[in-house]
Amino acid sequence: MIRAEGIAKHFGRTPVLSDMTFHVKRGERIALVGEDGRARRAMLRILGTIMRPNTGRLEIAGLDALEFPARVRSQLMWVGDTFCAGAQMEAAEYVRFVLSVRGVRLRDARAVSAALSRCGIVPDELMDRLPGGKRQLLDLTTVALVRPPLFLWDDVMQPPGRDGGVWRDIVGDIATAGTTIVCTTQADSGIATLCDRSVRIDRSVEPRHASLEYAVGAR
């Protein structure tokens, strides 16, 4: 699904990523771990084709991501601390909007309402007023409904309480659908244990997870 070779990125004169090389198989769940949040974020944004690396090659779903970023974007979805595309929209409206632009038609017209109910979100609640944890659940629900080939998830954080159980169920649904998941998290976060394997973005902290894979040439 993903073939990254020699990916390097610097902001001005500051190197952020250096010669990153890793491969991700279809359906895998991998965590990009490291203490440097800027590096994790940069790598994820490069995978999402919204940031261009300074050097390197990147292939996603068989497409050259640097040559055809628009075509690659149709293969992936995002969840993270990004701007709210649903500003001034109601929760159900936003989900239907994303389904519509993604060309997804649900067989069951009540699927959206059922999905929102599962997350404890009222369909006509405004997106701007949803707390961060609920908005994350809503975004994850949308990903589960769309079932993209690739799912990019920035700064994964499991919500506390009952929402945590719903969160796990939704993530499980996404994984069961065969979606490749790439998430970012700090090295000492327990999130990495949810994934099949991890890729180190930096070497600043010794990893705890047993099956860590080091990206060749990471800074």
Add this chain to the structure above:
Amino acid sequence: MRAIFAREMLVIGRGRAFAAGVSVHAALLGAFLLAWGNGGRGLPTLAHLDFYAQVRLMQSALLVALLPWAAARSAAAESRDDTVWLSAITAVPPSHLILARAAATWLALAVVVAAGLPMVCLAAQVSLTPIAAMLRDEVALLGLSAIAASAVQASRCTVESRLTGWAVASLATATIWATVRSSVESPILVALLLTIAATTLTAVLTAGAGVSRRYLSEPSS
């Protein structure tokens, strides 16, 4: 594309600026009709113009100021990077997002212009102005709404500060309107020229967005 356009219309419709634009236009025209309708009340009038022409003059001056404001305030307050994110989240090219936004703004401003139609009809009745002439003048104002929408879109794509962008767009709209109006007599031709200018500007913005809004801005260090 339809979903993106619907989203833009939703954002505009739920914003207060759109409702304010419609209300202010209708209210001020109505007030003008009430105040000047009978004439001879000690209020200033342009004696060489009939009542309908005076209403149109006042309406033009009002809309030249109101339309750019309504366009600037009613669209979603999204930055350049926000457009990149929206493109990534929806997998819609940035050029399509800009085009949908321009079209939605144009339509919203046309509704603001149309809000004055009842009062203009009354003024036309008072001055015995033919309906055909009234409708031709209305078409010219739709041209004004088109150029106002495009000018605001252009300023949002090029000027960082929203306030400065609005000021620049207002000035551009007023200048273009005054120039075209003073040069061309036919309202239909005015509308045509303004629409061509607006369409050309939007096409340039759309083409540019494909490049300028493909990637997020980056810190320098």
